[in-house]
Amino acid sequence: MTSPNSSNSEAGLHAVDYWQVVRNRYGIILLAFLLVFMTALVITYVMPKRYESKAVLQVRLSTPAMEVMPGVARAPSNLSQSFLQTEFKVITSQKTLDIVIDELDLTNHWNLDREQVRDQLAGMIDAQNIRGTDLIEIQVRAQNPQDARMIAERVSKAYRIRRGELENKRSDQALSELRDAVIAQEDLVEEKRQALTTLIRTEKIPYVSNQSGINNRTYTEIDDARSAAERYAELEAERIRLESQIETLLRYDGDQLMTYASGLNLPENVIRTLHPQYLEAQRSMNALKAGGLGENHPNVKQQKEIIEGLKGQLEDGVLALRQTLNAQLELTREQAERLKVAADSKEEDAVTMGIARQSFDQARSDFETAQDLLEELKIKEIGEQMQRRISEDPVIVHEEPVESQAPVSPNITLNLALGAIVGLVFGVGIAFLLEYLDTSVKTLEDVERYLQVPVLAVIPKDVGVLYKQSGMSPDAEAYRILRTNIEFNRKNPEDNAITVISGGAGEGKSTTLVNLAYICAQGGYTTLMIDADLRRPRLHTFFEINNSVGLTNYLTTDLMLEDVILQTPVDNLYFMPSGILPADAAGILNSRRMSELIQDVKQRFDLVLIDSPPILGVSDASVLASEVDLTMIVVQHRKLPRNMLQRVKSTVEGVGGHVIGVVLNNVDVRSDSQYQYYTSYYTYYAPSDAPAPTSGAKPKSSTKAQATRTLDTKEHDDLY
Template sequence: MQNPDPNQSEANLHAIDYWQVLKNRYGVILLTFLLVFLTAAVITYVMPKKYESMALVEVKPIVEVDPTMTRAAGGTAVPMTRQFMNTQFEIIVAEETLELAIDKVQLETRWGENRKTVIALLKGMIKTSQRRGTDLIEISVRHRKKDDAKIVAQAVYEAYEERRRMIERGIRDDQLKAIKGQLQNKSDRVAELRKRLMDIAEKSGIIYWETEKGGNTQGISSGLVEIAEKELYQAKRDKEQLSFQLNKLLTLSREELIAVAAELPEVGFQEYYNKYIEAKRELQQMLAQGFGENHPDIVMRKTGITELEASLERRAHNVRDSLKHKLDLLEGRVEKMQEVVNAQKEEGTVTARDIQEFNIARKEYQTALAIKDNMDIQYDREKTKLEMPMTNIVVHQYPQIQDNAVSPNVPLNLALGAVVGLIFGVGIAFALEYLDTSVKSLEDVERFLKVPVLAVIPKDVGVLHKQAGSSPDAEAYRILRTNIEFNRKNPEDNSITVVSGGAGEGKSTTMVNLAYICAQGGYTTLMIDADLRRPRLHTFFDINNSVGLTNYLTTDLLLEDVILQTPVDNLYFMPSGILPADAAGILNSRRMSELIKDVKQRFDLVLVDSPPILGVSDASVLSSEVDLTMIVVQHRKLPRNMLMRVKQAVENVGGHVIGVVLNNVDVRSDNQYQYYTSYYTYYAPSGDESPTEQSQKQTAAAAEPKKVTEQDDDLY
C-alpha cells in the first residue's frame, strides 16, 4: 500500500488543528497583540490634535447659451456628472484658488511662511468630498488651531466662489460676443439683399415699398389698368391713415408714445412691451415685500427696466421714423401709381422674366429680414438675462469651530491597534507553526520514522521511586513497559540502550523511571550508565560514581565489584566510573561486548544510558552492542530532519530501533494527547479516603528529597 504524502498529511493536520495552534502559541499572540496595541496607543498619544471646520456648499452648473439661437431661450446647463464633481474638487484645491484664499486672510504673514510652502500646507489640510446621495460638496479643513481651521475653511470656499464667478463671467462674455458677431453678419446680409432687391425693382420698373407686414409692389402690365386704379385708390387711403397716425404720434408724451406704439403691428414690439410691463410689476411686488431701494435685486431690476424702457423708446422712435418714411413712400407711390396708371395705357407691361427675378429677390430679402429681426429680439432678451447676476454657489453651512479634536481618533486608533495586533499575532503564530518542523504529534513520528510510539510521557513527570504512594505518572511507564514487551520480536532481546538526538530531552529520567517500573513488575533490571561524557544516573540514587563501567572495562574487576543494589527491589545499577579521555574507544571494545552478553544472561532487562547520538559517537557504538535502541524525543523540540538522522545513525551501525518515547508533552494544551493520559483521572484521590490518610500521605511526600524533574535533566 502506498504511503500518504507527508506534505498532504501535514496540510490536513493544519486545516483541522487551528485551535490547537492558537493554544500552543498564545504567548506569541499575546505578546504581539500587546506590542502593536501599545505602539498604536503611543503613536496616538504623541500625534498632534487637529480641529476641523467644514463648509457645506451646493454648486450649480454654468449655463451655456446657444450662439445660433436655435434652442429654447435661456440656454442649457452642464449636467451634474461624476466628472463634474471631481472637476470641482480639483478647482477647490487648485493653486489659483488657494492663492486667492491666501490673499484674503494674509496666510503668509499669519503663518510666517512663503507662498509656496503655504500652498503645500493648504493642500495637505483641505479635504473635499461629495455628500452621499446629494450634489453638496463638503470643504473641510483640519488644523492644530481652532481659529485657523475656521478662517482657512471660510477663505477657501469664498475663493472658490469667486473663481467660479470669474469663470462663468468669462464664458458669458464669450457667448454674447459670438451671438453679437452672428447678428452683425445677419444685418449685413439683410442690407445686401435689400440693395439688390431695390436695384432689380428699379431695373424692371417695378414699384416696391415696405410695410409692417412686408412689402408691396406695383408693376405695369397690359390689361391691368383696372387693378392699378384700385391699388391707386387703396394707396391713397393708406396714405391718409398713415398721415393720421403720424400726426397723432408727434403730439404724444414719452409714456404715451410707448403705449400707443405697442398697439401698432410692429414685429416683436408688443412682446417686448409686455416684458417691460411685467418687469415693472415685479419691481413693485419686491418693493411691497420690503426690499430696500439699495437692495442688489432692486437695483438690478431697475437697471433692467431702464434698459427695456430705453429700448422701447428707441423702437417707438424707429416706428415713428418708419411711419414718416412710409408716408413719404406712400406719397411717392401715389404719385408713381398715378404715373403708372397713365403710362400703363401707353407703354405696356414689363416682361415676365423681370417680374420673376424681382419676386425671387424679394423672397430672399424678406426671409433674411425675418431671421435678423428674430435674432435681434433674442439677443436683447439673452443679454438682459445674462447680465443679471446668478448665484452659482449656495452655502448651506458656514464654517464653525468644533470644540472637540477630530484627530487623532483615539477609540478608532486603539480599536485598529487591537485588531491589527490580534491579526499580526495570529499570523505570526501560524507562521511560526508553519516554520516549526519539530515533532508535534504521534503521526509525525510514525510518518517520518516508520516506527511506533511506545509511550507518551506528560510534562513535569518526576522520578517515580522518590514519590510517595501510587502516582498517576507511573502509568505512562507501565504503558511503555508493556509496549516494549509486545514490540520485541525476540524474547531474548533484553538489552536496550536509550538515546536522544540532543541534550535536555529527558533521556536519563525516562530510563530511570522505566527501570523502576520494570523492577516493580518483577523484572530483575540492570541500569548501566554508559554516558561517559556527563554521567547522571548516580544522582538519582545518591550513589558514589567513582567505581563503575570504565573501571570494569579497563581493569580486571569483577561484575560484582561494579554492580550495586539500589533501595528498590530487583533494581541494580552500574555507575559510569571515572570519566576516560577516549570514551568511544573504551565502549567500542571486546570487553564491552562481553559485558553486554554477560549481563543479558544474569538480568531480565538491561537498560543502557548513552550520550546524545547526534553530538558524539558513543551512542552509535552502544547501539551496535545492544539488542534494541529506544529513542526519546522531547515534544516540540527536535526538528524532523534531525529525528530522521537519529534513526539513520542507529541503523548505520546495525542497530535496531524498537520505537520512540514522546516525552514532555503538555497534555493540557495539546488536546490530542489527553486520551493517552486519561489514567490521571482514574488515579485521582478517592473521596473514600479519610482526612487522616490524606494527611499522612502529604506528610510522607514532604519528608522525601526534592523531586528531580525532566527540567533538571536539561544539562543532558
C-alpha cells in the same frame, strides 16, 4: 466518490489543525499583538492633534435666459459628478489659494515662501460632495482651531469670488459673441434683401411673404399652358371621333345605316325620331300581312306609302347628318390648329417664367430665413442682458465655519482598534509562518512517516520522577504503555538489553529511562539501569547515589559485578553508576569487557536499560547501539528537525543497531489536543492506592543476599 460527511470531517479537521497552531504559538501571537498594539498606542500619542472646521456651500449651475434655437433644451439643473470634481479642483487651485494667502498674510504668519505655503495649505483643505445633494463641504484641518476656522472661512469666500469672476467672464464672453453674431447676421440679411429686390425689379414679380414656410403658390402662365394643352387634346379626340362617325356613315347603307345614324348623339338628328316610326310602320305592315291581307289591300297599300315616306325622310336626314358632321369636323380642325399654336407659345412663356420664379423663391427663402435667425439672435441677446442683471449668486453658504472644541485627529479609538486587528493578524501570520518553517516532529504521523518506526509512547510535559511521587500518579500510565509496547515490539524475548538514546541533549532520555525502569520493576521485572553516559552522567542524581564507583571502574579494573551494582529503594530495581569519568569514553565502551558485561547482565536481569550520551554529539551512543539488542530513541516534541532524527536512525542502523521505536517526550497535551487520545487516562484513571516510595538508596553490600539471589536465580514474571 467522497461523501458529504467525510468532506465535513476533513473541514473540521483542518479547522482543528489551525486552532492547534494558534494554541501552540499563542505566546508569539500575544507578543506580536502587544507589540503592534503598543506601537499604535505610542504613534497615536505622539501624533500632533488636528482640529477641523468646515463650510457647507451650495453651487448653482449657470443656465441661459432662454433657448438659443427653438426646440433646443436647456442644460440640466442638477450637478454632474464631473462638474463637482472640477469645482473641487477650483477650490484648491493656485488662484483661489493665493487669495487666501494674501488675506491671511500666511507667508509672514508661517514664515515660509509662497510656494511652500501654497503646498501646505492645499494639504489642509479637502472638498467633497454631500451624497444626494448639490452641496459641497469644504473641510480644513489645522493644529490650531482658530487657524482651521479662519482658513475655512477665507477659502469659502475666495471660492465665491473666483466663481463670480468666472461667471461674469462667461457672461461677458457670451454677450460679446452674441453681439458679433447679431452684427454679422444683420449684414447677411441686408445682402439677401438687396438680391431679392433686384429679382423683383428685373422679373416684375410682386413680393408676397411666405410666413407659413410652405411653397403652395399658383403660377398663371403654367396653368394657362397646361389648360391649352388639355383643350388641344380634347379637340384632337373630338376630331378623331367625328372622322370615325363620318367614315361609318359612308360605309353603311339601308337599314344598317338607319340603325347606326339613330344611335348618334348629335344636335338636330331627326333620324333618332324617324327611325323608331319607320320600324313601327314595318311591324304594322308585317301584322297586316300576317292577318291574311294581300298586297293590293287598301290598308296594305296605305301602309306601304307611309313606309316609303318615312324612308325618304330618313335618307334626307342621313344626308343632312353627314353635312353636319363634316361641318363640325372642319370647325374642330381649325380650332385645334389655332389652339396648338397658342399652347406652344404659352408653354415657352411658362418655362421662362418658371425659371424666374424658382430664383425668386430661393432668394425670398434665404432672405426670410436670415431675417428669422436675426430676430432669434436679438431675442437671445436681450435675454442674456436680462440674465446678467437678475443673475443669482452662483455660490450660497449654508454653514459658516466654527471653531472645533475637540480634535478630530488622531482618532484614538480607530487607531487602537486597527492596531489590535493588525497586531492580531500579524501575530497569527507569524505563528503560521513559523509553523510552516518549523520542520521539527509535531505529530505521531511525522515520526512514522520520516523514521518508519512505531511510536512506543507519548510522554506528557512536566512528568517528574515517578518513584518520588506519592501514590499512583496518572503520569505512570504513559510508561506502562511504553513497557507494554516494548514487550510486544521486540521480536525475540531474549532481546532484553536496550539502550536509550536521543539526538541532542536535554530531550529527557535519562528521565524516561528512570521512569521506565521504575514501572518495569513495579511490574515484576528485575531491572538494571546502567549509566553509560560517560560525558555527563545524570542517573545517580535521581537516586542521590555517589557515582565515584561504577561502570568505568568495572571496565578498567578487576572489580566484581556485585561491587558496582547497587540496589535502589525500589524493589526489583538495580543501578550501575557511571564511575569516574575517563578521558576516552568511547574507547572504554568499545571494548571486549563491555561486550562481556552486557552479555553477563542480560543473563542476570529481566531487563537491562543503558543510558547513553546524545548520538549526534559523540560516538559513545553508536558504540552502545552496536553492543545492545535494541535501541529506543527519545524525541522531544517540537525540538529537533526531521532530518536530524533521520540522521539519528541512520546512525544507529549504520553500526548494526536495531531501533525498536520512538518515545515522543515532553508533549504539551493541553495545547496539542490531538494527543489527548493517547493521554485520555488522565480524565478517568488516577490510581491512589500505591505505597509511597522511600527516598535514598542502599548500597549493594547491605542487600547482598537478595542481590545474590536475584543474580543467580532470575525469574521472569510476565504480567501481560
